[in-house]
Amino acid sequence: MNWKQKIIDPDIVMKKIRPGMSIFLGTGVSEPRTLVKRLMSSNSRKLVDLELIQLVNFSDTISLKTLDSHKYRLKTFSSGNMVNKAITRGLVDLIPIRFKRLHRLFESGLIQVDVAFIQVSPPDDSGTASLGISIDVARAAMEQASFVVGEINPKIPRIFGDTFVNMSEFDMLIYSQDDPVYFERWETGPAFDRLASRIASLIQDKSCIAFSIGPLFESLSKKLVNKHHLGVHSPVFTDALMDLVKSGAVTNLYKNVSQGKSIASYAFGTPALMAWLDRNHLVEFQGIQTVFDPVNIGKNPGFVAVIPARKVDLSGRIVLHHGRGNVISGPMELMDSFLGAQISKGGRIIFGLPSRNLNNHSNIKPSIKRYHNQLGFEESIDMVVTEYGAAMLNGLSIRERAQAMIEIAHPDDRMALFNRAKKKNMLYPDQIFLKESSHLYPHEIHEQQTFKNGVKVRFRPIKPSDEEQMRRLFYRFSDEAIYYRYFYCITTMPHSKMQEYVNIDWNHTMSVVGLVGEPGEGILIAEARYLKGESDLMAEIAVIVDEKYNNLGIATYMVNLLLKLGKERGVEVFTATVLFSNYKIMKVFKKACPNLKSEREDGVYSITMPVGHADGGG
Structure with a gap:
């Protein structure tokens, strides 16, 4: 027939x-x-x-x-x-x-x-x-x-x-006498662009990504165009994802399910997207029993699902969006992505949201009890990102989670969140907070370097939530290393001391930490800082590196980084006091600044390093 x-x-x-x-x-x-x-x-x-x-x-x-x-x-x-x-x-x-x-x-x-x-x-x-x-x-x-x-x-x-x-x-x-349901492209803005930049920095080459619809993904596709060999295993295919594929960043070569093809179950977008999808050999659509199967998701290494959040509280509980702007909107509907990410080698779920909503109210709340569409199972939430940074929640206590969430809130909202957290006994009664530092935190400092033996280290400014990691680093040092750093033997580093160390007045101090491991699972292994004296032109410098990572070039790199940062901030001279027997740090200083000056007295070197004439290499 x-x-x-x-x-x-x-x-x-x-x-x-x-x-x-x-x-x-x-x-x-x-x-x-x-x-x-x-x-x-x-x-x-x-x-x-x-x-x-x-x-x-x-x-x-x-x-x-x-x-x-x-x-x-x-x-x-x-x-x-x-x-x-x-x-x-x-x-x-x-x-x-x-x-x-x-x-x-x-x-x-x-x-x-x-x-x-x-x-x-x-x-x-x-x-x-x-x-x-x-x-x-x-x-x-x-x-x-x-x-x-x-x-x-x-x-x-x-x-x-x-x-x-x-x-x-x-x-x-x-x-049919009607057009399909088309979706216009979403308008984005500076907050979403900064948020997308943060998320893109967490997505590695060869990752397999899952997209949805909304302004976050419009911005994110633009930030991912310089990645290499991305794969796509996504519930939906959108105009933003089309742009990313057309940029060449997506090759699907490292997927294990539908290798060489981007796969999805739905397409939401404009007539231009529909025309591009027509008979396109780069894309295949499969049923939800294939696309949403956690085992299939997990077969793809480096699976990353980016999920827009509406609200998040200080303990990491998530409120999801609902309505036209969200395709996969319920907690049960996200479970397959969660399970798939857990199976995937290097897989992760990233929740992203602007720090404030359109009414300029904080999206980070002390509690989300009154909000509908809560995700629950906060113990599975590893990473929450705003335009001010990423809160890596994996393995953190409620107190540490609260600190991490406050740090990625809008600077003007952090003091109120801090006070509420103290009232709820989520923070120590004597916890300190430097309000001015919220606006001065140098977000732009973010570097990664590979050292000897292939050791990769990420560098960023220190945060108050680094307190516990800094305490662990202190207790890993030998007595000799502690003596070299502090000039006398310190046997304990309680909360009262360490919180003063990690809460930085950025007007006078610069502190950079080094971490190894993937974001969210990183271990703090080094810290370098300078502290300005009475004159802003002169600052004292100090550096510590986990003894397990000695002789890899990490200390030299961090000193050079501080020299560069100090020069940008008007510092002209670095000083240091070094014990005569601490030849290792002397070697680091001389390598970073060959024309340094040193004076020895009573077994101690007084070092002077002109910042403007430092080597500045890595």
Whole structure:
């Protein structure tokens, strides 16, 4: 039978519907809008007590008004757009479930489908069409339904992968009279650009990334264009992701699932994206049972899922977005990404949010109890990023988490958060906070260097939340090393002393720490600082390195870094006092500044290093 003989008017389709039927609707962007509009607007007495099944709803065809008529009831698996209000009013049945398990629900018949409305691309000469821009459980719904209707839309791209169906699988066909649900590109801004820069610095070459929609991803794609050999294993494909692939940063060569191809289940974007996806051999769409499978996700090394957060509290609990701007919006829907990241070698989940919302109120809260759509399981939250930095929460106590979260809040909000944290006994009663330092913290200092034996060290300014790591570093030193540093034997370094050391007055002091290991799992192994004297032109310098990492060139690098930073900040001369027997640090100073001057008296060298004439090398 020629498939064109199945083409009929939508009204004929409506006459086939009976009261009490369950109707599966194509999801999100692939919603068959002409059929749904005709269903919603019909006054037929037969079109009552109907159950509509749709995984994610984004269009305006199903409204609160039509649901309120009680002719139809929507069953969905993800909150978004209109659905949130409808759920609150009891007009929508929300089934919380992990996306990976959805396919099994349909295949087993636990979710019963009588009718399937499916949007497809125009068929080719062999009668084969593409499910196009939404590959979830459409196949399972078609297999279970006794009545399957295809809506042919010429604006639906033919996308490779597990997307093709034959016209023989449809009982009836109609031509679409409506455009697909398009998404305009999101406007971004300076805060999102800075936030994206922070996140991009945490994504390594050869990582496998997962994207969603929203302003964060518009900015992030621009910040990732200089990466190499990225892979894509993502729930959705967007215009921003298209730009990243076109930049050459994505090659998919280091993936183990669909190597050489970017894979997704949904496309959300503009007509330009749809045109680019059409017959594009770089992209494949697979069902959610493949894309959301934690095992498949975990097979890809370096899997990184970036998830926009709405709010976060001082203990690391997350509030997720809901509504049109969020595709995967519920805690259960994120579980597959969490499990996949845990399986993936070097995998991680990064939660990102601006420090303040559009009303200029802090997005970091003492508590998030009053907010809906909480993620929970804060013990699994490793990393939260704002435009002011990254809070690495893995392995931290509640007190340490509170410190780390305060440090990435907007500078003007930190004092209030600090005071609330003390009242809630999240911080020590004697905890100190230097308000002025919040605005002076030198965020721009961020470097990485590879030393002998391939040891990679990341350098950044010290933070108050480094207190515990600095204490651990102190207790790893030998008595001799402590004597060289402090000129007398110190046996303890309690909180009262160490917190004074890590809370920096950046007007007079510069302190840089070195860390080894991946971000979020880094161990602090070195610190160098200078402290200005009575004159801003002169400063005393000191450097300490974990003895396990001696003789690699780390100390020399840090001294050179301080020389450069001091010069930029108007320091002309560094001074140091060195014991005669501490030949190692003398060697470091001479290498960094060959023309230094030294005077020896009573077994102690007094060192003078002209900053402007230092070697400045690494």
